[in-house]
Amino acid sequence: MLTQSNLLELFKNTRAQSELICSFLETEDYVVQPIVDVSPPKWHLGHTTWFFEEFVLKPHKDDYELFDIHSAYVFNSYYESVGEKVIRTDRGNLSRPTVAWVYKYRNYVSKALQEFIETEDLKSDVLEVIEIGCHHEKQHQELLYTDIKYILGNNPLFPKYNNQFVENPIQDFPQEWISVEKGNYEIGYNSADFCYDNELGRHTVYLGDYQISNKLVTNKEFIEFIEAGGYEDVLLWHAEAWDWINTNKITSPSYWHQIDGDWHQFTLQGLQKLVEDAPLSHISYYEAFAYAQWKGLRLPTEQEWEIANTKFDWGSRWEWTESAYSPYPSYTKAPGALGEYNGKFMVNQKVLRGGSVATSDNHTRATYRNFFHAPLRWQFTGIRLAK
Amino acid sequence: MLTQSNLLELFKNTRAQSELICSFLETEDYVVQPIVDVSPPKWHLGHTTWFFEEFVLKPHKDDYELFDIHSAYVFNSYYESVGEKVIRTDRGNLSRPTVAWVYKYRNYVSKALQEFIETEDLKSDVLEVIEIGCHHEKQHQELLYTDIKYILGNNPLFPKYNNQFVENPIQDFPQEWISVEKGNYEIGYNSADFCYDNELGRHTVYLGDYQISNKLVTNKEFIEFIEAGGYEDVLLWHAEAWDWINTNKITSPSYWHQIDGDWHQFTLQGLQKLVEDAPLSHISYYEAFAYAQWKGLRLPTEQEWEIANTKFDWGSRWEWTESAYSPYPSYTKAPGALGEYNGKFMVNQKVLRGGSVATSDNHTRATYRNFFHAPLRWQFTGIRLAK
């Protein structure tokens, strides 16, 4: 558990970081929602604020006055048990509240919460919710990057976000196979610091002998797959994946554009020539699986990944695993609305491990379980192979 | 045909008026597109500008330089023959170009076109296209009002547009039936001034004896229809209308809200108690027809409306007629892209006559043929009965 002053620091830094991310946007960029998975940046800013108001200030701070009675309605997301939510697909239809209003709302809540931490002696359950709120906002910071990328990268003008954001770190070392011996291993979080409920319940698993790559699949390697006709060979794909690539006419990773015969990629720094040695990004689980099939290899399970993680570098791409997102053996949902955080998504999603270039500093861990639906590609997702 | 100096006046006034309408908006309001029929205000501003650039400056002004090569792509609408258009449903996904950019684009084009009119001796075909461009922009001014109303009126915060716009003029006179005798009549535009191609080809029609109301149906009268169970009586409705009200759970006109037992209406001045004596607004053709059925009456045809129009006041509501939108006997499409203006919509739409509170001053005429699909309700549409 963090001390109250460390928590104050965490809170202030977290809030400032969200605003720094958005400082490169035009007002208009805050508003749109091109697909249901992407939320308008102003919604992220409001929603993370609403979380602190709803779960900390409203129940715990004496005489706290809501900034506005409508905010709960507009900025609730999936917390069905705390009132009517704005349907996700409707978020992009709302021109109001304005961006300026959202910043006022943020400041009002930030100030109230800072005062609350500074002046009161908070019980551990309150501290805990504040800490969750900070981690919740850090998750939304990653979504801010990926949603902004989607908004700009699906605009015919291809506007750049800024000149600094580095998407494509080079892996300048040779590919090698790391061997792990069969046996019983311990999985799951085991520290006193913060983690999510879905990582808890450290438990034993048995793993057979396996090998896992020290390196992520590169853009260059994926071009080979494309050129070998990977997208046209039905035997490489899951049945639903085959429907998906045909319905959506998928023939390359997201954000790739072939211009005059050369592959380009839209990045947060704008449209650029594809960096061949950079780790592949923005592919679905379906594509990750098909690529592994084509290589005669496979994706690791999340357990294999976790046990081997100290032996390779990770953190630039969310790595699709073969594991479906399921509860750990002793998982129990927290009661009430906070229990909706993770458990209700534990069906029909795949676990991703590792973190990405868009993940907040120090935000992921070796035990962190990210999860997305198999066809989604707007995150910085990549492939690590196993056998 | 207007003189060149009158045209300059018309052009300047028209351009200024669009900007005045938008002066009450927040930047965010310019961006969103809640339904496919509504366009983002910044799109209206850009599209009307693109029209002048594409059809006047580019082909006719020497050495004209495009403001930006991408504008054609982003601001073309339905003119399929002049290049790839942005799919209508995608307009609300585009945060760029920004509102500020659009105003720069407007100023650039307005200035170039003003100079062009001021300094050159223009041929009649160029004058004509400029005049069409002004009328085109006036049509978009009406759409600006109705689209802004939709954007604000479908926001849970119900923000007002301004304090001045009067939607609900009172008709303080008794209802009477105006009789017209059977016989041959002349229909269609017959003046030298501007009109659209769909009004042309003045021609004879035969009308039987009929009577038409001097007054529009009021909100109060429509409440009687609702309270008598009009929305639940299948025999009053067209088959497709019955599906429509059931699928969309339609039980009142658009923008009506029952709050604590009282009917309210969202207006451009915000949410207000319903003005009972004001003319009914925001109903579909289906509802207009069902109401007429319920009264044992009918809607007029567009010919009946046009012949009788001097005997009643009109202009506050677009009045649904029983007439389908079809070409007049001698109608011919203009060649090329401008020919797409009207003719290509002449199927499965209903003619509306009269104009509304949102229509630009002096913009409609007794011969003006507006048209919409039967279920649409976001325009200021109303009912005049006949028998």
Add this chain to the structure above:
Amino acid sequence: MLTQSNLLELFKNTRAQSELICSFLETEDYVVQPIVDVSPPKWHLGHTTWFFEEFVLKPHKDDYELFDIHSAYVFNSYYESVGEKVIRTDRGNLSRPTVAWVYKYRNYVSKALQEFIETEDLKSDVLEVIEIGCHHEKQHQELLYTDIKYILGNNPLFPKYNNQFVENPIQDFPQEWISVEKGNYEIGYNSADFCYDNELGRHTVYLGDYQISNKLVTNKEFIEFIEAGGYEDVLLWHAEAWDWINTNKITSPSYWHQIDGDWHQFTLQGLQKLVEDAPLSHISYYEAFAYAQWKGLRLPTEQEWEIANTKFDWGSRWEWTESAYSPYPSYTKAPGALGEYNGKFMVNQKVLRGGSVATSDNHTRATYRNFFHAPLRWQFTGIRLAK
């Protein structure tokens, strides 16, 4: 009004004819419903029977016992006011009642109704409903042909219906223009015999000078349109038509197949080489309109067609007109369920005139107003041009 014995004759012939049409089917052919517009043949047989039971025997015949209490539920169609209907798209999901059951039901009702006509002295309103029932069944006989054609023609095995049905009569005479002078004309049914409510209310219309072709457009002529790129020229099409041909990848009339470079057509006699001089068939209103545009001509209005009809041969194709399906000036819906027959479809449909090779003998008239939605092609629809 028919005499009671003539009515008996009409009834018996009508019932026998439906069964003759179906005598060429396999049991399985009676059951399926490939698209919503097509109904399973057994449904047609049951529905036409239900009509006589519901509107004649049940209300008018003493001590009549329903064959089965469920028949009303299963065989009602669009008569919303007489109870829950089976949703049209669900008809093809019902394996029961069986075909054998439907024939028993037919025999039971036919026998009861014959006895009723033979033994009782019927009032004119009852005679009238029986006559409507016969005409209703004749309409379904035409649908039987077109629905059977759809069922067989959309089966990859292309099974033939029989060897007798002639779809493609040759027009072996030269094309000529028939001129009609401008003036007032009388339109609508004016005889004591049976007609539908939508033909009634004979009334005056004014028509300008026009010319109408003595001949239908042939397959050969339509091939010229295809080869000239008619399906790719956006300027020939209504906006919604353009979307329709692109969404549905329409590049030729329905039932046309290009095999080894030669056009073939599925007919009720099976797949055959296209008869070039036969009148074109199975095209939508959209295609009829685009073809006329391409020729620099137009489709006639229904009034023009009716006035000129004695001067040309008709009856092999339903001829799309430019007229939208609207009520005649003095049209009033019959009260109750029978009032649902025609009036509720008077929006967003186009009038077709003339009759087709599938129309029952003596069933159409010069005043008969058929109507379909613009994109529909499964009827024997064709093109007559005007100017």
Add this chain to the structure above:
Amino acid sequence: MLTQSNLLELFKNTRAQSELICSFLETEDYVVQPIVDVSPPKWHLGHTTWFFEEFVLKPHKDDYELFDIHSAYVFNSYYESVGEKVIRTDRGNLSRPTVAWVYKYRNYVSKALQEFIETEDLKSDVLEVIEIGCHHEKQHQELLYTDIKYILGNNPLFPKYNNQFVENPIQDFPQEWISVEKGNYEIGYNSADFCYDNELGRHTVYLGDYQISNKLVTNKEFIEFIEAGGYEDVLLWHAEAWDWINTNKITSPSYWHQIDGDWHQFTLQGLQKLVEDAPLSHISYYEAFAYAQWKGLRLPTEQEWEIANTKFDWGSRWEWTESAYSPYPSYTKAPGALGEYNGKFMVNQKVLRGGSVATSDNHTRATYRNFFHAPLRWQFTGIRLAK
């Protein structure tokens, strides 16, 4: 591996059994496809026959002549690599080939294959494919029962299938918890007899201490869940499950009907009063999960189920497990079309264990891995709880 004569026996029995199942149908019942998951019975009969023709006779029997060149097209299902398939949703549109034709096709292929087994000395790979073909047909026998139930049970006339089929065996013993101690266990098939590729690769798993019920959840227990408002409590449901029950208005298991206050169930013997002590059936994974949540318990994993299976009775219901359908550690797809059998479905499905009243005799095993999508309910699915 079976001997050739045992295989002949298996083949003959299997073929006869499919025809016995269908002997209770009317011709019409063979044809329809009310939802995409259900196939027309004649398709099952044809498809299982096509399998033997395509994978045995065509490649392995000298001089074999196809019964008909079109059968491959019509009766292929998901084997994408062996040619164009009939889209699943189209199967119910095909009236031809007729049922009689399908039986002729069956007899032709059965006779040819019997002769082939009787007269030739077959290599093990051919024997293997024949054995797979028999098991494939047994799987389709189960689908025949469930698809027939769907076809009849979704017909408003509720026709019964026959008087013999027993769906609801009573579990007349008290509920008890079976305890299993933590430790390493072996999972997967380990015999020389037939099994599917997805059961192979016997491997070690570690399981913690757990308890599993000796008894399936009963209808009576599920009524308690309904009456306690289980379908209305959002906190019991996965997010996508909540959308699913609301979109589809799910308020009880499939085939349940409340008539005059009493729960009834459509069974293959027709509509009957619900047997309260029978095991619950026809629920989705979502409902199984929500029920377990409500009890404060959970579903077992497939490993837990397999290890404990000898300690309880099973076989009347397919039991939803918490396990997602994934490949076993050493799973490899067979090359070519047969490799499409299982592997391509290993994403976004849940494993079910145990078998049901519709499963062919001796067809399931303790290691058998069935799988369905979470919302599907037309199988005989039930719930066994764990903790």
